[in-house]
Amino acid sequence: MMTVGLFVPCYVDQFYPKAAIATLELLEKFNVKVSFPAKQTCCGQPMANSGFSHLTQASDELFTEGFAEFDYIVCPSGSCVLHLKDHLHSVKHPQKAEEIRSKIYELVEFLVDILQVQDLKARFPHKVGVHQSCHGLRGLKLAQMTELVAPGFSKPVHLLNMVDDLEIISLSRKDECCGFGGTFCVTEEAVSVKMGKDRVADHVLNGAEYITGVDLSCLMHMEGILKRQGSMVQIIHIAEILNAN
Amino acid sequence: MKDHSRLSEVFNEDEQRVNWHDETLWWIRQKRDKAANMLPEWELLRENASQIKHHTLSNLANYLEQFESKALANGITVHWAANAVEHNEIVLSILNRNGIDQIVKSKSMLTEECHLNAFLESNGVGVVDSDLGERIVQLAEEPPSHIVLPCIHKKKEEIGELFHKHLGTAHGEADPQVLTEAARQDLRSVFLTRRAALTGVNFAVAETGEIVICTNEGNADMGVHLADIHIASMGIEKIIPKRKDLGIFLRLLARSATGQPITTYSSHFKTPRLGQEMHMILVDNGRSRQLGREEFRNSLKCIRCGACMNTCPVYRRSGGHSYQYTISGPIGSILAPNLDMQKHADLPFASTLCGSCTNVCPVKIDIHNQLYQWRQVLVAAGKTTATKRWGMKIASTLFAYPALFGAAGKLGRSLMKITPYLFKNRLNPWYHQREMPAPPEQSFREWYKKQRNNKD
Amino acid sequence: MTMANSRSKILEAVKLSQPAFSEIITANIPQSKENLPAKFAGASTNVGxxxxxxxTLEELKSYIAENFKRTGIILSDIVELSDFSVLEIKEMDPHSLANVELAILRANLAVAENGTCWLPEENAIQRVLPFITQHLIVVVSNDAFVPSMHQAYEIIDQxxxxxxxxxxxxxxxxxxxQSLVLGAHGPRSMTICLIQELNNKEKR
Structure with missing residues (x-):
């Protein structure tokens, strides 16, 4: 049986446990042996994207030790996965770190590419807007990017299409950034919020009841704006939809 | 000095105007998409262009010498300027030698980079910018806010006001057709009376010693062909090896810039007109240093199309002036710190690293990766704040110890419930325009421990 | 002198900084050669x-008579049009072209993908002429059409x-x-005229 180490990013662990639970349950539905190593915290991205990549050594070592033993590592966040794929290094176990970089998957790409899920038995009777988080999109290539002249595809939409009674709404800007951007959301507060407001408006005007995506960081930012606006539109991680009955 | 963040805050005070700015530039991005999608070979073209530039940078010294010798043989005088000061001195000395105190200039971001206009004016030489957008910002006494669309930040009513004051158009006249005609009449007399014309360079062909200048208005040609002296300023990265390489670059440039299949004019200057003097100034000004920075040298592939600006969600909502550098937007943010790390330390952080810039770049510069790399270089060089440094130290310590992280998380979530005012206040930039996420009863790790009887 | 010093300084710095030599690797880009005049017509309309x-050139004469002011100065080096145009342009001071209403010039190449025409100096007669004239007509023959800029440069290369x-x-x-205005500094209109009878030999 395939073993999977579940990596739950720091802020998902603390603020969005439901998404992590849904990820765990979803993976277990497909006969995967999932473990959650207790010795895990953060991928190190908050430091690295702020220019402090030299401060990620401790979390890198922790990650490498905690996850080396699994066949695959799965995480419900495109951004954290991309960071680890690109930047995980270990002084103590360089080989293990390198292996992790090639066997770590964002949840959606794991379901589509590794488990090759064809059928989901999920139901979510709502109008849903799909937010294409940038790191999942342009980093992990979970979907085709509008900038390129190339055939279209979308792994998240491929899975969402298996969910009963779910309607995907169309957007005027298919893959524009929401403006979260890690520490950018506070260091460049004005632009960050404006980007978020514009992204949210696109979903709201096109009739979304829920905004979903592969990254809760983006969704948390948009949720903050929706709540401040007093909007009824909610955010939900894609794992929760794919696991909804 | 106000940084990008502060200037963006000011720009965002007028939300309607931000919407207008964003939508105008997004429209250009869409035109670019449409033009690119008409060519099935688009991605191949980008790859070819990137490869040619890569090769050129790897052989740049030879190509520069080849270009120089061909240009000399073509009857062009070649000058070399190590920096902006030398460039400006060379221009002035050519003008002084010929007793010229008024010139016409077509668009050249390099002369903006060198602050040539201010230098010449302080030395008694009048400069008229002939590109309409450049002329408008010149009259407004502002720098361009975009390398291809210099006055994209200005509304037509504001331009009407400027023209009323400087060109005598009717008060309240804001019709682009009428305003353009007024500029045409005004600049025609300038073209006909200036003895020296200064231009930039889009491409310099090593094999033939010719330069190519692309415009839509025809202003570079109007200036040059009516002047006794043509001075062309170019950065040393403008070299391409062969004339036939132009086929690739000209197919990419305008489509990326504005969505046009090609600019109206692509003018090839190989020899001076009979009786005309032609000068080429090859300018380094930090480029050889950037070439030596392995992680940033690809930025020298840039052909100045501006596509990265049009697609950048931050640029569209902060405006070109918030970057405080001649070249704004993503590409400017990886070029500027090379010239002055201290002054431009804010720019690599003025991005969400969304990566759209990299995808539209016609020469495939990995712009967003270079922004990330600049952040590392800037922090290592100490160009950061004490608050950030301590914040990051504390965070990295928490992340080093799972138990500590778990406890701190729990404490934080309880505090959010018990003492929400600690978070919901004006000192928290998140809370200024966004609600805090609702803290759940238990974290995932707490739930997992209980539900799955996990030890530890 | 600083200039001489700067030259060696720059070249030295570039040599030290440039990466290891790499060959150009470019792929061939195939182009369809069908329907070039029709494609050109579409592209040309798109660029205004x-x-x-x-x-025949005779027909062009009547076209000009119907569509352009005959009061303005008309310049062309096409002999067939000599009854209403000035031929001796080459020796004129470029500034004296300021009042030209219409120039009729020949182009060697017409590129189907983008509606552009190639005018080397001898076709422009005076470098400033295609710019300073209020209106421009460019005459092309059937064999002037190429699919894209790649083929154009294959020819121009020589x-x-x-x-x-x-x-x-x-x-x-x-x-x-972003409001498009035609007639910025140069011609307010450009007409590209394909003359069926013309071939390359007759043009020169």
Whole structure:
């Protein structure tokens, strides 16, 4: 049986446990042996994207030790996965770190590419807007990017299409950034919020009841704006939809 | 000095105007998409262009010498300027030698980079910018806010006001057709009376010693062909090896810039007109240093199309002036710190690293990766704040110890419930325009421990 | 002198900084050669140009008579048009061309993908002429059409010129709020005229 180490990013662990639970349950539905190593915290991205990549050594070592033993590592966040794929290094176990970089998957790409899920038995009777988080999109290539002249595809939409009674709404800007951007959301507060407001408006005007995506960081930012606006539109991680009955 | 963040805050005070700015530039991005999608070979073209530039940078010294010798043989005088000061001195000395105190200039971001206009004016030489957008910002006494669309930040009513004051158009006249005609009449007399014309360079062909200048208005040609002296300023990265390489670059440039299949004019200057003097100034000004920075040298592939600006969600909502550098937007943010790390330390952080810039770049510069790399270089060089440094130290310590992280998380979530005012206040930039996420009863790790009887 | 010093300084710095030599690796880009005049017509219209097809230069004469002011100065080096145009242009001071109403010039190449025409110096007669004239007509023959810029440069590659220009439609600007205005500094209109009878030999 395939073993999977579940990596739950720091802020998902603390603020969005439901998404992590849904990820765990979803993976277990497909006969995967999932473990959650207790010795895990953060991928190190908050430091690295702020220019402090030299401060990620401790979390890198922790990650490498905690996850080396699994066949695959799965995480419900495109951004954290991309960071680890690109930047995980270990002084103590360089080989293990390198292996992790090639066997770590964002949840959606794991379901589509590794488990090759064809059928989901999920139901979510709502109008849903799909937010294409940038790191999942342009980093992990979970979907085709509008900038390129190339055939279209979308792994998240491929899975969402298996969910009963779910309607995907169309957007005027298919893959524009929401403006979260890690520490950018506070260091460049004005632009960050404006980007978020514009992204949210696109979903709201096109009739979304829920905004979903592969990254809760983006969704948390948009949720903050929706709540401040007093909007009824909610955010939900894609794992929760794919696991909804 | 106000940084990008502060200037963006000011720009965002007028939300309607931000919407207008964003939508105008997004429209250009869409035109670019449409033009690119008409060519099935688009991605191949980008790859070819990137490869040619890569090769050129790897052989740049030879190509520069080849270009120089061909240009000399073509009857062009070649000058070399190590920096902006030398460039400006060379221009002035050519003008002084010929007793010229008024010139016409077509668009050249390099002369903006060198602050040539201010230098010449302080030395008694009048400069008229002939590109309409450049002329408008010149009259407004502002720098361009975009390398291809210099006055994209200005509304037509504001331009009407400027023209009323400087060109005598009717008060309240804001019709682009009428305003353009007024500029045409005004600049025609300038073209006909200036003895020296200064231009930039889009491409310099090593094999033939010719330069190519692309415009839509025809202003570079109007200036040059009516002047006794043509001075062309170019950065040393403008070299391409062969004339036939132009086929690739000209197919990419305008489509990326504005969505046009090609600019109206692509003018090839190989020899001076009979009786005309032609000068080429090859300018380094930090480029050889950037070439030596392995992680940033690809930025020298840039052909100045501006596509990265049009697609950048931050640029569209902060405006070109918030970057405080001649070249704004993503590409400017990886070029500027090379010239002055201290002054431009804010720019690599003025991005969400969304990566759209990299995808539209016609020469495939990995712009967003270079922004990330600049952040590392800037922090290592100490160009950061004490608050950030301590914040990051504390965070990295928490992340080093799972138990500590778990406890701190729990404490934080309880505090959010018990003492929400600690978070919901004006000192928290998140809370200024966004609600805090609702803290759940238990974290995932707490739930997992209980539900799955996990030890530890 | 600083200039001489700067030259060696720059070249030295570049040599030290440039990466290891790498060969150019470029892929071939195939182009369809079908329907070139029709494709050109579409592309040319898109860039603000006007494309017409006539059988003879005689027909062009009547076209000009119907569509352009005969009061303005008309310049052309096409002998067949000499009864209403000035031929001796080459020796004129470029400034004296300021009042030209219409120039009729020949182009060697017409590029189907983008509606652009190639005019080397000898076709422009005076470098400033295609710019300073209020209106521009460019005459092309059937064999002038190429699919894309790649084929255009294959031909131009062999050419010897001091100056040459690709022109795509009338002079234009969209600098004011992205509103397209034709006639920025150069011609307010550009007409590209395919003359069926013309062939390369007759052009020269």
């Amino acid at each position: 140009g006007k494309f017409i097809q006539l059988n 050419d010897i010129y001091g100056y040459g220009v690709f022109i795509a439609g009338p002079s234009k600007t969209a600098d004011i709020e």
